[in-house]
Amino acid sequence: MNTTAEKSNLITGNTGEWEVVIGLEVHAQVASNAKLFSGAPVGFGAGPNENVSFIDAGMPGMLPVINKFCVEQAVRTGLGLNAQIHTRSTFDRKNYFYPDLPQGYQISQFKNPIVGEGEIEVEREDGSSFKVGIERLHLEQDAGKSIHDMDPNATYVDLNRSGVALMEIVSRPDMRSALDAAAFVKKLRTIVRYLGTCDGDMEKGNMRADVNVSVRKPGGPLGTRCEIKNVNSMSYIVKAIEYEARRQIEILEDGGQIDQETRLFNVASGETRTMRSKEDAHDYRYFPDPDLLPLELEQAWIEEIRKTLPELPDAKKARLMADYGLSAYDAGVLVTKGARADYFEAAAKGRDAKLIANWTINDLLGRLAKEGHDIDDSPISAERLAGMVALIEDGTISSKIAKEVFEHLWASENTAAEIVEKHGLKQVTDTGAIEKAVDEVMAANPDKVEQAKAKPQLAGWFVGQVMKATGGKANPKAVNDIIQKKLGV
């Protein structure tokens, strides 16, 4: 795709505007029990080298046998990315030396990946969307972990991650801004979470991205790209791209050239720096792994997997908009996580869906986010939230009082009805009682009454006083009507 960035995404340098071109390689760890080619467990937090078999340690003579579940998850993810599934794929050795790669090569799929081309739709914060092409998805082994700070003169190596199954998802260079790149990763994460193929936990390194960045004059030929390795959060992706694009523009504007190289993002400084010398950097001397036969899949099995796919975010969003009359924005927020949409749908049963959506998104998710949580940790069940909205609907409480009820729901196990009863929060709709309160306020403030008669917009002051006098329980509309009548405005 050779799309040009929207004007607002261009970066202004000294010689005019520049366009940044971004492609991503996202590594998503398969949510499996055992590793890709061995029976050792996959897990976070085990002791050093606890989750290691002789295969993962690269011992001579050990032979890999592929994990069927990992293959299935790759197919499932491919289907979720609207991509072509290849019934025949092969494994290759990617050769390089590093202490946490005991075999001296990584088993990967270079020539014939299990999944080919696909495409996904990505939404921006402002509700607009764009398409990103998927070039391929292949299965490969993760490497171990090198720890550099345990000894000043040595590196400690833990192979627990060695051999864990990764799906490398390679995008087309279809993104034109750092925010679009982050939005793509976010969407990808949502999709794998819906599919259940990867937990998407970037903090634990279960999902991480290599970011390819180049710059060019808008519409011009593609520039030389640099690859920023292993960026493991959305905000780092944004920062790394912004820094790298600026760096490249500065070099080019000073008459220099971009060297194609691998770079590292430094979290502390927000800068990128050269990781490997470009000499030999990509000379991996791939060749077919003689230990592994071609992987052949039956079309019928692929179709079986297709039948078990859940409703995916795009389809769910469209359905929430059609069935509940939600805005694209609200539906978008709710489908970010399957559990959010499930919560909403459970609460919205028989209730005013728009009200449920507002309370779920603005109050509940807002409050949860403030405390670093999401819907799974909600102290308020869908049923209890629905109970409160039911009381708003039938006029028992006002929206204003509902805010107070919400606080009680958050802090207790009680139902909304119990809370309203216990704290006497029932809305006063009895006009007699409201009239009495209005009369009292007016009697206490004769000067204000005169002023309001001349300037009707001052009537609002009386509404506020009456609401205060009734502890916010008076029906605001009834209060307003009675005050207007009494003032004769």
Next chain:
Amino acid sequence: MSVGKGQEEGAGHPSGIGIDIPPPSAFLTRSQKPKVSLTMSVDDATIRKVAKLAHIAIKDEDVHPMTEKLNGILGWIEQLNEVDVDGIEPMTTCIPMTQPLREDVVTDGGKPEAVTANAPKSDHNFFVVPKVVE
């Protein structure tokens, strides 16, 4: 690695690589001798690069003999170009089988002492290697 005969010939190689290949013609009957020109070849610089990538130490005086030997092998392999393979799918394995699949069950692990037993150096079940400077 050695191919067929000729082992004695290369036994004294100080580099210890020991790739000892008889001249291409040794494997062929007269009628099979190469008919095509030898186009595939490597030079000394390539030998140095491949040795570096493979982390193999090679002495300066061994580079050129190695180049000649490898060119001998390449020349021999070059004969394959005589075969017409148009429309034939490349063969990556000669076994008419597909890959067997394993169930996703944990059957291994939990033996860090055994895993690190042969390591030149280990500490608290970690492998310990010379400092890696990134």
